[in-house]
Every structure is written in structure tokens, then in C-alpha cells.
Amino acid sequence: MQIVLWDTRQLDVSKDFAGGYGVGQYASGGGFRGQVVRWFYKRDHRPPAMTFAYLTSIFRQLGHEVQYSEDQVPANGDVYVFCPSLITLNLELAAIREVVRQRPAAPILVVGILATTLPEAFADLPVRLIQGEPEQLLWKLDEVLNQKPGPIPVGSIKNLDDLPFPDWDLFEPKKLRIGYDFSQFPTGLIQQSRGCTFTCNYCPYIIIENKTRFRSPESVTDEMRRGMHDYGFRSFKFRDPLFGLDRKRVLRLAELIGNLPRKVQFSIESRIDLLRPETLDLLKSVGLTSITVGIETPDETTLKHYKRAPINDDKQRVFVETCRRLGIRTVAGFMIGFPEDTAQSIKAVLRYAKSVNPTFANFNIVTPYPGTEFFDQAREDIADFDYTKYNVYTPVMRYQHLTHDDVREWHARCYQKYYFRWDWLKENAHLLWPSTRWLGFGRPSVATSKEIEAQAATAPATSQISLPIVQNSSSSCGESRAA
Numbered sequence: 328m329q330i331v332l333w334d335t336r337q338l339d340v341s342k343d344f345a346g347g348y349g350v351g352q353y354a355s356g357g358g359f360r361g362q363v364v365r366w367f368y369k370r371d372h373r374p375p376a377m378t379f380a381y382l383t384s385i386f387r388q389l390g391h392e393v394q395y396s397e398d399q400v401p402a403n404g405d406v407y408v409f410c411p412s413l414i415t416l417n418l419e420l421a422a423i424r425e426v427v428r429q430r431p432a433a434p435i436l437v438v439g440i441l442a443t444t445l446p447e448a449f450a451d452l453p454v455r456l457i458q459g460e461p462e463q464l465l466w467k468l469d470e471v472l473n474q475k476p477g478p479i480p481v482g483s484i485k486n487l488d489d490l491p492f493p494d495w496d497l498f499e500p501k502k503l504r505i506g507y508d509f510s511q512f513p514t515g516l517i518q519q520s521r522g523c524t525f526t527c528n529y530c531p532y533i534i535i536e537n538k539t540r541f542r543s544p545e546s547v548t549d550e551m552r553r554g555m556h557d558y559g560f561r562s563f564k565f566r567d568p569l570f571g572l573d574r575k576r577v578l579r580l581a582e583l584i585g586n587l588p589r590k591v592q593f594s595i596e597s598r599i600d601l602l603r604p605e606t607l608d609l610l611k612s613v614g615l616t617s618i619t620v621g622i623e624t625p626d627e628t629t630l631k632h633y634k635r636a637p638i639n640d641d642k643q644r645v646f647v648e649t650c651r652r653l654g655i656r657t658v659a660g661f662m663i664g665f666p667e668d669t670a671q672s673i674k675a676v677l678r679y680a681k682s683v684n685p686t687f688a689n690f691n692i693v694t695p696y697p698g699t700e701f702f703d704q705a706r707e708d709i710a711d712f713d714y715t716k717y718n719v720y721t722p723v724m725r726y727q728h729l730t731h732d733d734v735r736e737w738h739a740r741c742y743q744k745y746y747f748r749w750d751w752l753k754e755n756a757h758l759l760w761p762s763t764r765w766l767g768f769g770r771p772s773v774a775t776s777k778e779i780e781a782q783a784a785t786a787p788a789t790s791q792i793s794l795p796i797v798q799n800s801s802s803s804c805g806e807s808r809a810a
């Protein structure tokens with residue numbers, strides 16, 4: 328069979344983020360600073376959703392031809408597969424209608440989280456909604472094709488090591504690039520685990536399951552070896568929502584990564600309290616360049632209200648400072664625009680972000696994802712149910728003390744005030760442009776944890792200066808999930 332994977336990159340979508348709901352990119356607001364931001368963003372070529380690479384591998388293993396199509400509906404497909412995100416949903420619905428018109432007999436499969444959490448969006452279409460992990464099609468494709476259109480529960484993979492490695496062949500692998508994490512390209516996506524055991528009630532990663540499944544470190548590094556050989560990958564972004572949960576595995580993985588034929592760069596996403604300084608040190612020695620974390624807000628009451636286990640303030644500063652000293656970039660997610668937010672509470676988030684001073688700060692506007700506990704809890708406070716606006720940069724809640732324009736303005740202000748600062752440049756430039764060390768940027772690469780703690784105890788004063796910056800839209804366990 329000829330199987331068509333239909334995709335789009337419109338609206339700057341990154342479909343893998345926010346638990347598969349996808350996020351957009353901050354449009355930057357114009358002006359010189361906006362142009363600089365846009366220029367940095369445009370240099371990236373983000374990989375498509377990992378699901379497509381897995382499905383390519385699976386369908387080929389089953390003996391089918393696979394075709395990847397961006398924004399076009401090829402007329403020769405026997406089966407069409409869609410993996411919609413929230414913000415591109417209208418594009419996907421239009422393409423599905425086009426398939427129905429052109430190829431009325433061809434089965435249409437919808438995979439990804441929307442198939443489970445938003446079946447009503449496809450109610451008038453003859454599509455098979457694959458509810459569960461799409462990779463189950465390795466075992467269930469025939470069964471699914473023999474069923475009538477409608478929801479089809481397929482469950483999840485018991486042993487992740489049973490999956491074939493993702494096949495990136497159709498996705499121009501040599502072009503793939505994620506500049507905020509790496510200086511070497513092309514970049515591949517990889518996972519060593521799926522799921523999370525924490526309970527942040529706004530997080531889409533725990534909608535389908537609230538547990539973690541792991542791959543063996545051996546299988547993960549075999550995949551890295553294959554990615555280096557077949558696609559020339561020089562960097563790997565781990566897409567686990569919670570890297571580091573099992574420390575023994577991390578240590579073994581680090582050992583195996585250290586034995587790869589060439590040194591690669593890799594980045595991870597984690598909670599700050601899962602990574603000890605000695606683990607960071609070890610991971611750095613085998614190629615770790617960047618960690619995405621969630622800080623969200625310094626307000627503990629807010630964190631507890633949304634069931635996020637708070638992390639001690641000093642630990643967050645020490646963590647970022649430790650990474651800086653080791654030469655690891657930090658990408659921290661912050662959330663603004665809770666229904667109860669005020670100008671003061673948003674200012675407090677910005678102030679705190681500046682004092683922690685990660686390499687990248689992603690200010691995400693609180694977004695209630697369907698299927699999360701937060702969505703039900705905040706239903707009365709949701710002002711806009713047009714999910715195509717749920718890109719984490721658009722206000723969609725009803726605010727008690729602020730208008731949508733206020734939140735939009737504060738959001739833009741957070742980005743500008745955060746990056747265009749002397750202290751940001753002084754403490755982070757060497758991580759992005761190592762040669763700036765010679766100009767006096769950055770600090771010595773070795774410090775005792777006592778020194779770091781002593782410095783972190785006093786929040787650095789901030790001063791304003793206009794400087795060009797880089798920003799990206801996606802964080803992780805600090806990810807753009809509610810934000």
C-alpha cells in the first residue's frame with residue numbers, strides 16, 4: 328500500500344511539544360529587536376513530530392510505501408495519516424475533507440492526542456481515530472483498517488524496546504537543526520522514556536497515563552549510533568518529559584554515550600530536583616549542552632494550587648548557576664496569565680526570571696489544554712474555546728484583574744525586558760558564542776558548590792541595556808504545556 332503522512336509546518340507549529348498538542352512560535356512583536364529574534368528563529372529547521380518518523384519505520388517494516396507530504400494531498404494514497412495539533416487543526420480538517428473528496432474509499436487515520444481528547448472535532452468526518460500510541464499500528468494496522476470509521480482504542484506500547492528505530496529518511500534529516508540547544512547539526516529527536524509520574528494539573532503529558540516507561544540505555548545508544556551513521560546527526564534532543572527520573576539508567580546511559588564513536592551533543596528536559604550536580608557534571612562530560620526545565624512562577628501558592636510540587640527557590644538558582652559554570656545552557660519555562668494574575672504578580676515572575684537568569688526564558692501564557700484537570704477546574708474562566716489560538720502566546724482565559732490586551736502587553740514586555748539586559752548577556756553569552764569568553768563574558772568553568780550557593784543566596788541586581796537576543800518557544804518540563 329501507498330501510505331501518505333500528511334503534515335504542515337504552517338503557523339510555526341512544533342507538534343511534538345505540549346504533549347502532542349503542539350505549540351507555535353513567539354512572533355516577536357516587530358521593531359529591530361523583533362527582527363533580530365525572527366532572524367535567529369528562521370535559522371532553525373525543527374524536526375517533524377517523532378510520531379511520523381516512527382510510523383515511517385513501522386509502515387516500511389510492514390512492507391508498505393510511505394510518502395510524506397506537507398500541505399498537499401497526493402492523489403495516489405491508499406491510506407492517509409494525520410497527526411493534528413491544536414493550532415493547525417483547521418488545516419488538517421480541510422485536508423481531510425480534500426482526501427474524502429478525492430479518494431472517498433481511502434481509509435483516513437488520525438493519530439496523536441487530539442484523536443483521544445477531542446473526538447468531537449472529527450465527528451462529521453469518516454476517519455478512524457487511533458486512541459492510544461500510534462506505534463501500536465506495528466501490531467494493529469490490519470485490525471484498524473478492518474474497522475469502521477470512529478474511535479479505535481489501541482492502548483500503549485508495553486515494552487518500548489520492541490519498537491523499531493524512527494526512520495528520518497523522508498524528513499530531510501541533513502537540514503534538521505535546533506539552534507537554542509546546540510552548536511552542531513543536524514539534530515535528531517530521541518526518547519529514552521515516555522510519561523511522567525508527577526501531577527501538575529495543567530500538564531498534557533499526563534492526560535493519557537501518569538506513569539513512566541523506559542527504554543534500555545543500550546537500545547537508546549544503538550539508535551544514536553544509527554542516527555549518526557545514517558543521517559549524520561551530530562546532536563540529539565531527548566524528548567522525554569522527565570529525563571533523570573531513574574538515576575541508575577542515566578548513569579548507564581552516560582557511560583554508553585561516552586563510548587559512541589564520536590562525541591555528540593545532546594539536550595534533555597527535566598525537573599530541577601532530579602539532577603544532582605555530579606550527574607550534571609558527568610552528563611556534560613559526555614556531551615550535554617542544554618537542559619530545559621520548568622520554573623513556572625516563584626509563587627508557591629499558585630504552584631500548589633495547580634498541583635505542581637514546588638522546588639526551593641535557592642535550588643533553582645543554584646541549578647542554573649551550576650549549569651552555567653559547567654557550560655550547559657538552561658532553557659526555563661515561566662507561566663504568566665493565570666486567571667488570578669495581576670500586573671504585580673507578572674512583574675514578580677519577570678523579576679524572578681531575571682534573578683535566576685537562565686540562558687533562555689520562555690514566557691508562556693497559561694493555556695488550558697482539553698483533557699487536563701486544569702481545563703475542567705478553570706472551565707468558567709476560559710474566555711475562548713477556539714483551540715487554534717492555543718499556541719501558548721495568545722491569552723484565552725478570563726482574567727480577574729487584567730484584560731487580554733494587558734496580558735499580551737505584559738507577555739511582550741517580559742521577553743523584551745528579560746533578554747535586552749546587560750546581565751543576561753554577561754552571564755550567558757559565553758554559552759551561545761564561546762569565543763566571547765575572550766571578551767570577558769562568562770565566568771570560570773569550575774566552581775565549588777559552596778561558591779555557587781553563596782552567590783546564589785544573593786539575587787543579582789539587574790540593569791537594562793539594549794542587546795540582540797535569541798529566543799525560542801518551546802520548553803519542556805518547563806515546557807509550553809500549560810504554557
Ligand code: SF4
Binds near residue numbers: 523526532803804
Ligand atoms: S509539568 Fe513536568 S513534572 Fe509536571 S506533570 Fe508535566 S512532565 Fe511531569
